[in-house]
Structures are given as C-alpha cells and as structure tokens.
Amino acid sequence: MTALENAWAGHPIVVGGVSLGAHVAARWAAANPDKCAGLVLALPAWTGAANGAPAALAAKASARIVTDHGLETALAGTTGWLHDELTRAWHGYGDELVPHFEEASESPAPTLDELRSLTVPTGIVGCTDDPVHPIEVARQWANAIPRAVLTTTTLDAYPRALGRAVQAWQRARN
Template identity: 40%
Template structure:
C-alpha cells in the first residue's frame, strides 16, 4: 500500500489540497491523506507526517507552496523518511530564507490586514482584488481556518526558510515539481531551480489560468513530473 500525504499552502486548507492531489493519488494507486494546518504550522505538519509514516506504508509526500517546502524538508530529515518514494512539490515559493519573496510578503500583509481590520474586511478586500475562482476559494478557506490560528499560520509560513540549494542536492528520492509560468507569487524560476538542484527531479509547467478553475491539473502535473524523475537514472556518486 502506498500513501500520499499532502499539505496545503498558506491560507489554504486540507479540502483544497485533497482536490489538487486526489486524482493524482488515484492515478498512482495511492491512499490520499490531506493534512489540515494548525497554529504551530511546521511542527504540527512534521509530527503528523511522522505519525502516518509510522504506519509502515510506502510513502509519497507532497504539498503546495509552503507545504511543498515542508514535504522536502521532511524527506531530508525525518528518520521515518526511509519509507519515502518521492516528493510532489507544487508551486515552490522560494529557496532558502524567504527574504523579499512575494509569497512571504503576501502572507505577512494578509496577517496584518486580518489583525488590523478583522477577517470579514480582509476577505472583502481580497475578493475585490482577486480572480473570481481565487476569491471564492480563499474566502472559504480563510473562514474555515479562522479558529485554527490563521494569522499564526501566515506569519509562520512567511518566516520559514525553504530548502536551499545544498539541501535539495542531498535529496535522494525523485522530486516532481509543478510550476506556473504566470504566477508571480510562486515564480516559475524557483520551481525550475528546485528541479535543477535535486539529483533526480523533473518539472512540469501548468499555467495558473488552467489549474485555477480546475485544481486537479496542478496535482496531475506534479505526478507527471514525479514519474519523469522516477524514470531517470540515479546520479552517480
């Protein structure tokens, strides 16, 4: 039995991650486990990854944005990652420290707006400045996460250092990356860099205009890239 464990991006939830990766999991023949974010974002994800891994199944781990970063980190660092067969990384947000990343800046500004103006006003402003599908999606997820430490999640993600080049170069399992050439918050160059740094990796491009209205296209691109990476010969030591 193979289990695919996935984590959503900042401000998103398990429901969205399940819709992104559900068809991809089925195509791989894997059971899908989609994790819900908590206030202690990174530690809670790592703990629950270990809990699922302890069941002994073969694993794939994956995520969107900050979820993708945490998936790679877990595959690199957890003793239980011996069961891991690969990582599916959708929309990598940055490499190393967040610095001036637009995704991190957006998370900080969103947290500021919620604290300053309240959730309802922040949602209304976001809807006014977003495509219809994104406004609807984030309106739902922000409200669902309001009692689960949404502001703390946003700030934790914005301060988190993603895997750097030296860390990605130590990843021994196949890495499948999906990157969007039209998503300014998750630059396609970051996704391509992740795939270039990792020894066994591939990247598939999928436009935001495609997966926005059809989230499964993002997960499908990740799965296709992981298959590409898995088919490649391991790099010689």
C-alpha cells in the same frame, strides 16, 4: 511535520504539498530519506530563508489586512477559483489564520544543499505567471534535485496543478 511523521507506517511514502506545504514536504524528505519514496511539489515559494520573497511578503500583508480589516476584506481582491479556494481554506483556519500567515512568512524553505540531497523521484509544478510563486524558484528546485521533473502551468489552469505534479513524479520514476 508531525502529520508526516504520523503518516509514516513503516514503509516509504510519497509526500507533497503546495507552496509552504512543498517546503515542509521537501525538508521532511531531506531529514528522513529512508521514509520518503517520492515528492509531489507545487509552487515552491523560495529557497532557504524567506528574505523578502514575494510569498513571504504576501503572507505578512494578508496577516495585516485580516487583523486590521477582517477576513472578507482580505478576500475581496480575489476572483474565480482562487477566491473560492482561499475562502474555503482561510475560513478553515479560524482564529489561527493570522498566526499561520506570520509563521509561514518566516519559515525556512529547504536550502539548495537539502534539495541536492534528495534522491527520490520528484515531480514539481511551477506557475509561469504567478508573481507570488516565481517560476524561477521551481526551476531552481528542479535543477537541484537529482531526480526531479519540472512541469509548468498558468494561474488559469492552476486547479489542475497537483495532477500535473503527479504526472511529473511518474516521469521522474522512470
């Protein structure tokens, strides 16, 4: 959340993120309602405590695989755009990748009460065929946030997901 605090320059800002980044953005907005002008959220992974959510379990498993067998083995099961994106992102973490996986697997997402407190326009994109980020979570978030608009995508179309979330945010503003 430090990056969000540093981004705020005295006027409300639109913030967002993907997966854990969506969790961080929504929690920051709930804690700083006067600083947030809107939210662009993609693939929220759970609500409240992780409690064995698929994305939390995937983060723990990924940490174990990287620790025991190396980063290339952890990436070996991915293909296409997902392989390219994870390769870029995971290599960027260097030695901090495993600690980030472990932290992510236990980080709380916003609670339903925190989500209900959000009064800013919010665009949410959920993926209808992603077992790690269940569409039910995106729907739950959209139902809880008063000014949310939910749009959906598929894993094949995912590289355009943030654009779809921005479009949903624009519709929520009206």
